[in-house]
Amino acid sequence: MDNGGKDYDGPVLECKNLCISYFTRAGEIPAVIDFNMTLHQGESIGLVGESGCGKSTVAMAIMQYLGSNGAIVGGEVLYKGRDLSTFSPEELRQLRGNEIAMVYQEPMASLNPSMTLGRQLMEVPLCHENIDEKEAYDRAVKILSDVKLPDPERVMSVYPHQISGGQQQRVVIAMALLSNPSLLLLDEPTTALDVTVEAGIVELIGEIAGRFNTSMVYISHNLGLILETCDRVNVMYSGVVVEHGSVAEVFDQMRHPYTKGLFGCIPLPGADKTAHPLVPIRGQLPLPHQRPKGCYFGPRCDFFEAGTCDQENLAMTTVPDEPGHTVRCRRWQQIDWDNYHPEGVGAGEMEAGEVVLSINNMKKYYEITDNSIAAMISGKRVRHVKANESITFDARACETVAVVGESGCGKSTFAKVLMGLETATDGMVVFNGKDISQEEVQDRTPAQIGSMQMIFQNPFDTLNPSHTVGSQLARVIRKFGVETDGDKVEARVMELLDLVKLPRDFARRRPRQLSGGQKQRVGIARAFAGNPSTVVADEPVSALDVSVQAAVTGLLMDIQKTYRTTLIFISHDLSLVRYLADRVVVMYLGNIVEQGTTDEVFSPPYHPYTEALLSAVPIADTSINKQRIILEGNLPSVTNPPSGCPFNTRCPRKIGEICETVVPPVFEPIPGHQIACHLSVENFQAMQPVIVQANQPASPAAE
Amino acid sequence: MTEEAISVPHRESALLRLVKGAALIRESWVGMVGLAIIVFWALVALFADVVAPFPPNATGIPMLAPGGAGLDGTSVHWLGTDQLGRDILSRIIFGSRQVLLYAPLATFCAYAVGVPMGLAAGYRRGITDEVLSFIANVILSFPVLVLYIIIIATIGASGINIVIAVTFASAPGIMRIVRGLVLDLRNREYVFAAETRGEPAWRIMMIEILPNARGPLIVDACLRLGYVIITIGTLGFLGLGLPPPDPDWGKMITETRQFITIFPHMAIFPCIAISSLVLGFNLLADGLREVSLRD
Numbered sequence: 001m002d003n004g005g006k007d008y009d010g011p012v013l014e015c016k017n018l019c020i021s022y023f024t025r026a027g028e029i030p031a032v033i034d035f036n037m038t039l040h041q042g043e044s045i046g047l048v049g050e051s052g053c054g055k056s057t058v059a060m061a062i063m064q065y066l067g068s069n070g071a072i073v074g075g076e077v078l079y080k081g082r083d084l085s086t087f088s089p090e091e092l093r094q095l096r097g098n099e100i101a102m103v104y105q106e107p108m109a110s111l112n113p114s115m116t117l118g119r120q121l122m123e124v125p126l127c128h129e130n131i132d133e134k135e136a137y138d139r140a141v142k143i144l145s146d147v148k149l150p151d152p153e154r155v156m157s158v159y160p161h162q163i164s165g166g167q168q169q170r171v172v173i174a175m176a177l178l179s180n181p182s183l184l185l186l187d188e189p190t191t192a193l194d195v196t197v198e199a200g201i202v203e204l205i206g207e208i209a210g211r212f213n214t215s216m217v218y219i220s221h222n223l224g225l226i227l228e229t230c231d232r233v234n235v236m237y238s239g240v241v242v243e244h245g246s247v248a249e250v251f252d253q254m255r256h257p258y259t260k261g262l263f264g265c266i267p268l269p270g271a272d273k274t275a276h277p278l279v280p281i282r283g284q285l286p287l288p289h290q291r292p293k294g295c296y297f298g299p300r301c302d303f304f305e306a307g308t309c310d311q312e313n314l315a316m317t318t319v320p321d322e323p324g325h326t327v328r329c330r331r332w333q334q335i336d337w338d339n340y341h342p343e344g345v346g347a348g349e350m351e352a353g354e355v356v357l358s359i360n361n362m363k364k365y366y367e368i369t370d371n372s373i374a375a376m377i378s379g380k381r382v383r384h385v386k387a388n389e390s391i392t393f394d395a396r397a398c399e400t401v402a403v404v405g406e407s408g409c410g411k412s413t414f415a416k417v418l419m420g421l422e423t424a425t426d427g428m429v430v431f432n433g434k435d436i437s438q439e440e441v442q443d444r445t446p447a448q449i450g451s452m453q454m455i456f457q458n459p460f461d462t463l464n465p466s467h468t469v470g471s472q473l474a475r476v477i478r479k480f481g482v483e484t485d486g487d488k489v490e491a492r493v494m495e496l497l498d499l500v501k502l503p504r505d506f507a508r509r510r511p512r513q514l515s516g517g518q519k520q521r522v523g524i525a526r527a528f529a530g531n532p533s534t535v536v537a538d539e540p541v542s543a544l545d546v547s548v549q550a551a552v553t554g555l556l557m558d559i560q561k562t563y564r565t566t567l568i569f570i571s572h573d574l575s576l577v578r579y580l581a582d583r584v585v586v587m588y589l590g591n592i593v594e595q596g597t598t599d600e601v602f603s604p605p606y607h608p609y610t611e612a613l614l615s616a617v618p619i620a621d622t623s624i625n626k627q628r629i630i631l632e633g634n635l636p637s638v639t640n641p642p643s644g645c646p647f648n649t650r651c652p653r654k655i656g657e658i659c660e661t662v663v664p665p666v667f668e669p670i671p672g673h674q675i676a677c678h679l680s681v682e683n684f685q686a687m688q689p690v691i692v693q694a695n696q697p698a699s700p701a702a703e
Numbered sequence: 704m705t706e707e708a709i710s711v712p713h714r715e716s717a718l719l720r721l722v723k724g725a726a727l728i729r730e731s732w733v734g735m736v737g738l739a740i741i742v743f744w745a746l747v748a749l750f751a752d753v754v755a756p757f758p759p760n761a762t763g764i765p766m767l768a769p770g771g772a773g774l775d776g777t778s779v780h781w782l783g784t785d786q787l788g789r790d791i792l793s794r795i796i797f798g799s800r801q802v803l804l805y806a807p808l809a810t811f812c813a814y815a816v817g818v819p820m821g822l823a824a825g826y827r828r829g830i831t832d833e834v835l836s837f838i839a840n841v842i843l844s845f846p847v848l849v850l851y852i853i854i855i856a857t858i859g860a861s862g863i864n865i866v867i868a869v870t871f872a873s874a875p876g877i878m879r880i881v882r883g884l885v886l887d888l889r890n891r892e893y894v895f896a897a898e899t900r901g902e903p904a905w906r907i908m909m910i911e912i913l914p915n916a917r918g919p920l921i922v923d924a925c926l927r928l929g930y931v932i933i934t935i936g937t938l939g940f941l942g943l944g945l946p947p948p949d950p951d952w953g954k955m956i957t958e959t960r961q962f963i964t965i966f967p968h969m970a971i972f973p974c975i976a977i978s979s980l981v982l983g984f985n986l987l988a989d990g991l992r993e994v995s996l997r998d
Contacts, residue, residue: 419899420899420901421895421898421899441898441899441900441901442901444901446901449899449900449901450900453899453900454896454899456892456895456896457892458892461891461892461893462892462893462896463893464891464893464911464914464915465915466914466915466917467910467914476900479900479901479902480900526896530900
């Protein structure tokens with residue numbers, strides 16, 4: 001390569017007035033407009049924005065990988081001072097993987113399932129450098145230990161499916177680092193992972209820039225992750241960068257109304273559903289061919305001024321005294337943020353009522369029959385998978401109980417037992433005064449079914465694409481016997497659409513004509529069709545963009561207040577849980593490890609697992625200091641759980657053999673706050689809060 | 704998002720939606736060519752009495768070359784006559800009636816059997832799936848032609864028996880396709896939602912799952928129609944088709960096979976008829992697939 005190689009000391013990457021378009025049957029669709037970025041050696045820049053804002057397109061343009069219908073239509077991308085469009089295909093091939101490496105969201109999709117990891121890793125240096133197998137092998141082993149994979153020799157010899165998702169992503173990062181690239185592009189590298197695993201990967205990414213002097217472009221929708229990994233950040237909206245600056249400038253003194261709006265949507269530690277509710281951004285992201293004139297954020301902005309904001313050629317302006325901080329807004333200097341208090345969508349006070357749902361020592365075991373010859377000889381043909389182990393808690397009317405845990409903790413099984421798709425192995429589930437633990441859904445009355453309904457996770461999957469929204473709602477109304485007469489059913493459908501604040505003519509639409517947030521609203525309407533007393537919400541907003549998340553969460557709380565509904569909120573997002581839950585149940589491997597009111601669970605004393613979870617959650621607030629607790633090891637298999645305390649294999653506070661042999665007793669610092677752990681009272685009392693506002697010194701908990 | 708009471712909007716009729724959906728095929732020229740061929744043959748079959756120059760079984764001068772003059776000296780046998788002096792063009796025209804009646808009927812029957820089997824196997828899983836899949840595998844492991852010969856030889860050659868034979872041989876293949884689609888669709892959250900509100904299994908299969916499998920199934924049905932036309936032709940060729948003297952494309956080929964070196968036209972024109980119709984269905988299937996993959 002003739003661009004000076006590693007001696008070059010200018011910026012590694014420069015994008016100048018970059019414009020990227022896709023060409024479809026409908027004509028040219030501009031995906032990214034006037035994108036500028038300068039990235040120096042060892043620096044990391046974040047690209048943050050909601051889905052469809054063009055952040056991945058930028059990464060693809062840097063890789064010169066836009067596909068057959070995409071093209072750079074203006075501006076240029078300079079890699080170490082040389083325009084990438086002047087590279088020949090052979091030069092580009094040398095560049096990719098060698099000088100510029102990329103890490104994608106789904107690790108399993110980036111690894112070839114039919115090759116050992118060692119083979120795949122060795123391919124990189126073998127392809128790009130003239131070295132022999134032995135050297136390639138040694139390099140691969142070294143890089144695996146650099147990304148902190150235990151036992152690299154073993155990892156070299158296995159296939160991708162034999163290691164966990166977090167380990168796979170570490171291998172992908174190792175592969176990207178193998179040729180010591182100057183530039184690393186990370187496209188949502190932790191989105192598919194659990195929070196505690198994510199924390200480990202984020203820590204690793206944070207170290208990379210320092211250790212390998214690699215420049216990074218980090219793409220994410222999560223502002224908290226950007227804070228933890230990046231030096232500077234570009235906030236993108238509908239194909240344009242609306243604000244750019246150092247992380248501190250943008251996070252502490254954001255200037256653009258969209259950035260401000262985005263921060264108002266995320267449940268930071270200060271947010272509170274009664275006093276400081278979230279403020280959703282009204283309206284929705286414009287489609288590329290429906291972008292308004294002038295400022296694309298105009299129609300959703302509270303500071304929109306006709307004649308100013310709808311003029312063309314909106315350029316970035318630099319904030320005085322902050323040379324690196326630019327903002328694409330004509331009115332930012334006129335906005336008085338101190339006197340701007342938009343109304344949030346919160347719940348107001350909600351008084352919890354009588355107990356509606358009482359779960360007592362509920363167990364759910366699955367039987368697995370092993371048909372192997374070894375099992376037949378040893379006689380151990382039937383094994384039990386303990387998906388839920390003695391679940392006990394109550395939920396009251398109008399109360400939100402959050403069930404928190406990572407994948408594989410038994411949340412979904414718990415929901416299935418509640419809904420009657422599975423029956424409990426043991427214990428009681430008393431709902432409205434009746435034990436339903438042994439009643440399958442076919443045995444329940446329509447009224448019973450209607451009074452406990454569910455909201456699902458995936459907005460693209462929750463509605464049947466073949467039927468109209470109205471007919472799907474009407475079916476539920478008929479099924480639960482709320483109304484039977486055709487006109488009354490129709491009227492009730494309209495009522496439900498009003499309830500979730502959707503226009504009535506949506507009844508005639510099909511799901512594909514709705515956005516993700518709108519579909520999720522229909523999902524909520526469906527759950528409330530039978531006037532339920534309890535609604536189980538399984539990650540109802542985790543697949544939505546943050547601005548939509550805030551609106552849907554607000555809607556859910558509003559409806560809950562109106563109908564005094566009990567909400568069982570299953571989630572892995574602790575920030576959101578702190579924001580809207582009244583009580584929290586923390587699950588690990590089918591066991592409840594801690595439960596109590598939200599304040600109790602989120603302040604010390606903690607269960608060591610809760611402590612680690614809290615520490616793992618990325619928080620987009622520069623004034624927050626967190627204890628760093630990174631969990632070692634992998635989640636044990638549910639088929640073969642550890643004896644004693646289920647958390648003992650990963651627990652950073654493990655005290656000894658007792659953890660491995662004896663099931664931990666329940667420690668109750670305050671009545672109702674239960675922690676299943678062997679730690680002594682002194683240990684618990686010595687615990688410090690995990691999340692501390694920087695200006696408040698950490699004080700020891702109870703003296 | 705306006706809140707004012709928009710009165711219940713007008714409902715689009717199911718028929719209108721169907722027409723609109725079908726009109727999408729216009730976006731694919733391949734599909735349009737296929738559709739044109741099929742419409743051409745359908746019109747030919749419908750108006751056979753009008754367009755055919757001779758009655759199908761009327762005999763005249765045998766083995767006339769294409770364009771030869773008829774017995775009365777004024778009429779023309781455009782595609783010649785066969786070994787018994789019957790007009791080949793007229794027989795092809797009347798033969799299209801048989802094909803366009805029995806091929807769709809047989810395909811429909813195969814679907815009527817295969818789809819419920821596939822739904823049950825894919826949705827119920829477990830023992831239902833094992834039994835149905837085993838039956839399907841046994842049938843599929845037979846050479847198809849042997850199967851046809853055994854069935855037709857046992858129950859006799861007639862139009863309805865062809866339908867039975869084709870259904871028997873094709874239903875397992877359809878079942879497998881449907882089963883595969885259902886195995887994917889049954890894990891969707893809307894199916895889970897239907898289960899949690901206690902919908903009966905038949906409703907989940909027919910209303911929640913089946914409509915979402917229609918895309919691949921429509922394409923498969925078009926392709927399968929083509930295969931069934933070939934099958935009917937093959938059966939006719941093997942002498943297992945419709946009983947004489949009614950015209951049947953496959954039979955026309957087999958009857959004239961011994962003269963093929965001297966009078967190739969007697970076999971070639973029925974061959975062209977079969978392949979053009981099969982091509983029509985295949986092109987339509989391609990077009991449907993192309994349209995369905997867009998946006």
